[in-house]
Amino acid sequence: MADEVILLDFWPSPFGMRARIALAEKGIEYEYKEENLSDKSPLLLKMNPVKKQIPVLIHNGKPVCESLIIVRYIDEVWKCISPLLPSDSYQRAHAMFWADYVDKKIYSLARQVWLSSVEEHEAANDELMGCFKQLEGELGDKAYFGNDTFGIVDVALIPFYSWFYMFEQCGNMSIEAECPKLVAWGKRCMEKESVSKTLPDQHKFYDLLMDLKKKILAK
Numbered sequence: 001m002a003d004e005v006i007l008l009d010f011w012p013s014p015f016g017m018r019a020r021i022a023l024a025e026k027g028i029e030y031e032y033k034e035e036n037l038s039d040k041s042p043l044l045l046k047m048n049p050v051k052k053q054i055p056v057l058i059h060n061g062k063p064v065c066e067s068l069i070i071v072r073y074i075d076e077v078w079k080c081i082s083p084l085l086p087s088d089s090y091q092r093a094h095a096m097f098w099a100d101y102v103d104k105k106i107y108s109l110a111r112q113v114w115l116s117s118v119e120e121h122e123a124a125n126d127e128l129m130g131c132f133k134q135l136e137g138e139l140g141d142k143a144y145f146g147n148d149t150f151g152i153v154d155v156a157l158i159p160f161y162s163w164f165y166m167f168e169q170c171g172n173m174s175i176e177a178e179c180p181k182l183v184a185w186g187k188r189c190m191e192k193e194s195v196s197k198t199l200p201d202q203h204k205f206y207d208l209l210m211d212l213k214k215k216i217l218a219k
């Protein structure tokens with residue numbers, strides 16, 4: 001019997017983009033279901049009753065929640081194509097360290113740069129740029145974080161490449177000046193169809209983020 005794969009998602013979500021990129025890397029056909037997060041579907045509430053968040057991958061009726069867990073699950077189930085984690089245990093542990101670093105640091109700081117008031121801005125900008133410099137150091141002269149293959153750390157971080165223009169506009173920073181290798185890495189990843197068909201244009205995404213910011217701050 002063919003696999004039934006469904007993805008509950010929300011198109012601007014960087015977490016959902018991770019799942020979409022992993023599915024595309026593996027060439028997995030799936031049904032995409034867009035969620036209205038202001039009016040969550042009964043399916044989402046049933047499939048992720050604890051966090052009630054997207055993305056949720058539903059594989060033959062069984063839910064997998066949390067984007068990095070979804071990426072690892074996809075890599076283990078469809079292991080024959082485009083591996084996203086190294087087979088070597090130590091290299092896997094190293095990859096998961098950096099994927100976890102991205103997960104814990106980037107989104108929360110990105111939200112602060114995006115939504116914070118002028119006073120809080122500078123601290124968030126500085127801390128975010130510090131994280132990018134850490135990541136630039138980890139990337140070094142490698143083509144991808146997974147050495148010369150696009151892997152889970154790349155999947156974890158690349159969705160935030162769509163935010164770079166916003167960071168530069170709101171944070172009055174030049175990521176290219178401070179982290180040229182990271183920007184070159186983003187452009188390299190965008191040459192992959194799995195990434196370019198998933199990530200929105202940076203300028204359009206900036207306009208969306210600014211519109212959303214007005215709505216959020218108006219509440």
Ligand SMILES: N[C@@H](CCC(=O)N[C@@H](CSO)C(=O)NCC(=O)O)C(=O)O
Pocket residue numbers: 010013014015037052053054055065066067068
């Ligand atoms: N750690 C999780 C975060 C998912 C998440 O924040 N999902 C958001 C949309 S994107 O910002 C979400 O579903 N929000 C709805 C809610 O929290 O009610 C993951 O990696 O999958």
